[in-house]
Amino acid sequence: MTQAQVQKTLYQSDLVAWLDDTAIKLKQRQFEDIDIDSLIEEIEGLAGRDRRELKHRLVVLLNHLIKRLYVNLPNDYRGWELTIREQRRQLTDLLEQSPSLCNYWVEIFPVAWKTALSETREDYPQFHLPDEWQFCAEINALLSEKFWENHE
Structure with missing residues (x-):
């Protein structure tokens, strides 16, 4: 061999x-x-992994932002806010490690929004949820602003 x-x-x-x-x-x-071919495969896989993680965390963030903004269940607010904080921290770390993912964020935001909206609508059909994100969609705003403080 x-x-x-x-x-x-x-x-x-x-x-x-x-x-x-x-x-x-x-x-x-x-x-x-x-084994160069396998090394190339692994390196490409790392980039794909980071993109998948960014998309997943963005969907989770948006899902919990939607719930915090539009689902009137005050007993759940604290848990949603904790999840928002954790996703923001993880996303910030990921973007600091790989700043080029900011370009991917802009590309996948519409898809992530639709996915999060669909999931939240399925979980909370009794609440009216907007079809479009109604706040600033810039990365810095999504990673820091407490949109619900100005919304209530």
Whole structure:
């Protein structure tokens, strides 16, 4: 079995072992022994993972903002606000680590809004929810403003 076949087999059978082995080979500059195709696949996967995380957290944030703004259940406000705070913190960390995701945020906001709105409508059909986000949709505003304080 060639070194490339060994690497491919390791990649398919034990990702962590493959990652450790690849890191060692990179540090030792043993580039000829690295499974380049799998390395490319993993690097591309990392970018996709961060985009998926951003979208997921944005949907959760919007879902809880919608509930806090439009679902009149005062006993639930505190829990929704805690979730809003946590999602904002996680999104801020993600955007600080990868500022280029700001461009993706702008791209996926409409999709995230529709998803969050649909979920909230399904959970709370008795409440009227607007079809469009009625507040500032800029990243900084969504990550900091307590929209409900001016809405009530």
